[in-house]
Amino acid sequence: MRILIRGAGDLATGIAYRLYKCGFEIIMTETKVPLTVRRTIAFSRAVYEGNAEVEHVTAKLTDGPEQIDDRIKKGYIPLLVDPGLKYLKEYKADVVVDAILAKKNLGTTIDAAEFVIGVGPGFTAGKDCHVVVETMRGHNLGKVIHEGCAIPNTGIPAEIGGYSIERIIRASADGLYEPVVKIGDHVEKDQIVAYSGGKSVRALMSGIVRGMLQPGVNVTIGMKCGDIDARCEEEYCYTISDKARAIGGGVLEAIMEHFNGEKHIL
Structure with missing residues (x-):
């Protein structure tokens, strides 16, 4: 099964990593100038570095759809600069995951693939995607939402180590x-x-x-x-966060639930 992930920031990378490790074929898209702050744990830096490795998984900048199959066969995650999904049909994705985290929908539609997942606020399950995955820290982090929306963005950073x-x-x-x-x-x-x-x-x-x-x-x-x-833990600068892993788990749950019953989903 092939999964297209819009965005390649730190949370999108956590999603991609979890799905990649489960055996799915992953394609990612980004903007020409990524603005990822936690870039040491994000595949987005492949846009300006050519390659980006996170926990022994590598994304490689890819010029066009014709290079995707070769990248995947070699074990890479192909990353393309295609913020508007110009090549959507060529990607031949079974699932589209919008993980741009823009707090609003930047053009993803429910007919973009057989199954479409919106990550975080800005999406409505059943309207512009099939399900939404919660991104707000707390009790419902990573929850799969089948009706309605994620918790709206508060504009206040979550508290980490006693600071917000x-x-x-x-x-x-x-x-x-x-x-x-x-x-x-x-x-x-x-x-x-x-x-x-x-x-x-x-x-x-x-x-x-x-x-x-x-x-x-x-x-x-x-x-x-x-x-x-x-917290001053240097390891946290170079490994996927608990939040990203939880959201990745929610995306994985949604995909497995949707395709449950099929003999071969990978």
């Missing part, structure tokens, strides 16, 4: 983003961690840098550009 708003690094001005620390570095509160539009960006708390945009990206003031983790 403080752990987010945001652009201080419009312009080019230039980090001066890297993922895995330990920083102190008020330390300069980057410049945006030539203006300094300071940490609001002490901890380890878990996420940071790549250099040279155009940002706007207030835009999320990084993430600090008070």
